[in-house]
Amino acid sequence: MTDKVKSVTSKGKGLANEFREFIMRGNVLDMAVGVIIGGAFQKIISSLVDDIIMPVISIITGGIDFNNMFVCLDGNSYVTLEAAKEAGAVTLNYGTFITVVINFLLMAIVIFALVKIMNSVSAKFEKEKAEEPATTKICPRCKSEINIEATRCPHCTSELS
Known part of the structure; x- marks a missing residue:
């Protein structure tokens, strides 16, 4: 029985060591930094969409406010989404959804452009390395x-x- 206990505790220490090594690897730290920068970058894109792109789209579409595009499910009608929320009405906020989709598309375009630039830069360095x-x-x-x-x-x- 003592051998079984020893094998379980040694596996536990091995697992803890493996986890520590996994956490300390460069890839995990790089990924953590990427997630943090991605969160900050998402705020920039949200501001771009909410403060610059959506007002321009609103002007082009004749003053439509996407944030006030909703369907009230209780049958009542409200002038704004805020008024519906204050009344406790259940709403489908499709205007907000459109804004989030535009956010996603812009984020995807920017990330695609960054990856494309990074790939071309790394290809240039690989070509120089191959020519040696x-x-x-x-x-x-x-x-x-x-x-x-x-x-x-x-x-x-x-x-x-």
Whole structure:
């Protein structure tokens, strides 16, 4: 029975160590930073949509206020969404939904553009890296990596052509 207890406690310590190693990896920290920046970026996009794009769309559509586009499910009619909420009415806020969809589309476009830019930059660096001349070669006999100017393999001593 003592062996079983030892194996369970050692697995627990191993699991804790594995979790600590997982948390301390660079990928997890990068992901956490990305989530935090994404949250802040989402606020910027929301402000862009609410404060700049929606007023322009409202002017183009003849003064339609998307935030006051709703259907009241209790049969009463209210002038604004705020008035309906104050009265405790149940509403379908499709105007707010339209605003959120526009938010999402703008966020997706910006993220797509950022990923596209990052991919082109990384492709440029990979192309530069690929153009560097080779400094090593592989020995045809022992498959060891050797200097490109070597005439004899230092590992198996075979002559190289």
